[in-house]
Amino acid sequence: MHEPDYGVAGRTAIVTGASQGIGKAIAETLAASGANVVICSRAQERVDPVAEAIDDECEGTALAVECNVREREQVDALVDATVAEFGGVDVLVNNAGGEFVAPFEDISPNGWNAIVDLNLNGTVHCTQVAGEVMRENGGGSIVNLSSVNGQHAAPGESHYGAAKAAIIRLTETLAVEWAPHGIRVNCVAPGLIQTPGVAETLGIDSEQMPEREEVDRRIGHGEEIADLVQFLVSPAASFVTGETVTAKGVPKPGNSMSEGLGLE
Ligand SMILES: CCCCCCC/C=C/C(=O)SCCNC(=O)CCNC(=O)[C@H](O)C(C)(C)COP(=O)(O)OP(=O)(O)OC[C@H]1O[C@@H](n2cnc3c(N)ncnc32)[C@H](O)[C@@H]1OP(=O)(O)O
Numbered sequence: 001m002h003e004p005d006y007g008v009a010g011r012t013a014i015v016t017g018a019s020q021g022i023g024k025a026i027a028e029t030l031a032a033s034g035a036n037v038v039i040c041s042r043a044q045e046r047v048d049p050v051a052e053a054i055d056d057e058c059e060g061t062a063l064a065v066e067c068n069v070r071e072r073e074q075v076d077a078l079v080d081a082t083v084a085e086f087g088g089v090d091v092l093v094n095n096a097g098g099e100f101v102a103p104f105e106d107i108s109p110n111g112w113n114a115i116v117d118l119n120l121n122g123t124v125h126c127t128q129v130a131g132e133v134m135r136e137n138g139g140g141s142i143v144n145l146s147s148v149n150g151q152h153a154a155p156g157e158s159h160y161g162a163a164k165a166a167i168i169r170l171t172e173t174l175a176v177e178w179a180p181h182g183i184r185v186n187c188v189a190p191g192l193i194q195t196p197g198v199a200e201t202l203g204i205d206s207e208q209m210p211e212r213e214e215v216d217r218r219i220g221h222g223e224e225i226a227d228l229v230q231f232l233v234s235p236a237a238s239f240v241t242g243e244t245v246t247a248k249g250v251p252k253p254g255n256s257m258s259e260g261l262g263l264e
């Protein structure tokens with residue numbers, strides 16, 4: 001009988017932006033399944049405790065590296081450290097990202113560049129550098145974090161939406177270009193997920209997020225995105241590449257969008 005293989009044990013995964021939120025959940029999930037994870041954020045002191053907890057509690061081991069994904073030299077050093085410690089890179093999760101919400105006319109050139117640089121160019125730097133190692137070693141798997149805001153227009157999200165939409169097309173293009181190298185490239189588009197970053201964007205405590213009236217769907221948890229990422233990088237997804245998987249939960253009961261889902 002066929003049994004699906006969701007295993008990542010012994011593989012080496014770089015997860016960017018893993019000091020908190022979705023990235024932390026992804027790193028913990030992969031490490032709990034036996035992967036060696038290399039986790040980065042802009043501050044060593046924010047990413048060290050995550051690595052220590054993984055080493056204490058998970059089957060896999062963790063290496064914490066200070067790396068701003070906007071800076072190519074720092075990304076070079078991140079990948080060099082990964083190869084030196086674990087001998088290669090099997091998985092790259094481009095998670096580091098963020099935004100501020102503002103009307104298009106209020107976004108300065110610097111503001112536009114800050115968001116595109118973080119979300120799109122950060123993904124490009126990591127993918128080019130880690131991708132070279134994957135090509136030399138005969139393959140790998142990459143998952144990019146887009147957003148429902150990269151799929152559908154929302155007010156105040158012009159810069160972020162443009163960057164996240166570009167990530168979807170980058171994913172599709174690389175899946176084609178790098179298929180001959182044995183590299184699968186997929187994308188995840190989350191809806192609203194309860195994280196410290198979103199709470200900061202909204203100017204509230206993250207525990208208050210589910211109470212927001214304008215949110216018409218259940219708010220998700222980082223682990224629910226992590227489970228999806230684990231599937232995409234596992235052998236069970238060997239025939240999946242170039243795809244963007246949306247994970248946005250279901251509408252709350254009483255919302256008109258919930259009609260037909262049996263939630264009323
Ligand atoms: C119903 C709820 C809907 C909520 C939707 C939420 C969807 C979730 C998406 C997410 O990705 S949230 C999770 C990610 N985490 C965060 O976004 C964290 C919070 N944000 C930040 O930490 C920062 O904003 C940033 C995204 C990391 C950018 O910081 P950076 O240090 O790169 O930029 P700054 O130097 O602060 O500013 C650069 C430039 O941008 C201008 N700017 C900053 N904030 C605003 C603003 N609110 N409005 C307009 N412009 C802004 C800033 O003024 C600078 O421009 P200049 O002044 O130099 O011209």
Ligand SMILES: NC(=O)C1=CN([C@@H]2O[C@H](COP(=O)(O)OP(=O)(O)OC[C@H]3O[C@@H](n4cnc5c(N)ncnc54)[C@H](OP(=O)(O)O)[C@@H]3O)[C@@H](O)[C@H]2O)C=CC1
Nearest residue numbers: 017018019020021022041042068069097147192193195197
């Ligand atoms: N939460 C949500 O509702 C949604 C999130 N997403 C996407 O998911 C991803 C994670 O979001 P979320 O967990 O909410 O974000 P958080 O803001 O909670 O966490 C962001 C992480 O990225 C790190 N980071 C930020 N800038 C950089 C940088 N330049 N270089 C390296 N690391 C960096 C932060 O660490 P530090 O500050 O220590 O550098 C932190 O670990 C992002 O790409 C986001 O756009 C998409 C759709 C919805």
